[in-house]
Amino acid sequence: MDVEKTMRQYLPQVVHMSLATTKDGKPWVCEVHFAYDEDLNLYFRSLTSRRHSQEIATNPNVAGNMAIQCAIGEPCKGVVDFEGTATRLLPGPEQGKAFACIKERLGLGDEILEEAQREDGHQFYKITVDNWCVFGKFDGDKALKYELAWGKQADGK
DSSP states (O other): OOHHHHHHHHGGGOOEEEEEEEETTEEEEEEEEOEEOTTOOEEEEEOTTSHHHHHHHHOOEEEEEEEOOOOTTSOOOOEEEEEEEEEEOOTTHHHHHHHHHHHHHHTOOTHHHHHHTSTTSOEEEEEEEEEEEEEEOSSSSSOEEEEEEOHHHHHTO
16 A cells, blocks of 8 residues: 555545544644645644643654545544654744745645734744654555654654
8 A cells, every 4th residue: 555645645534633632641632734745744833822832842852644535334444643753833935834834734724824923822833743643544454553654753863
């Protein structure tokens, strides 16, 4: 199975991702709208006052998933899981790329970039993914998990 191809077909169908962070060994999960670029970096916006944003500031290691919801009795269409590192993006080229991806994917306006210039506004975050995984019934009746090393892991660094 071509895991990367499957992920690239799947991601456009989902706009929410579950994002997991930790502090002092205690996990937290939340839902955020996300966008992505051609290199499969993930982007989202959040207030710095949110728990997940505060936890990213002290521990950038994150994990999460994207899932197409299905009703009881329906076959699961699959889940994409990931782990990586998250960073808040300051004004510059990376923030500009995040802005363009989010604006296009989520249909938001230029005001989101202006808002990010205020400390109390929604900020842009980037997740650099180290590992991807897809889980679902892709090759028959049995749900299977397929992994794809990515980023630092794939480079051997």
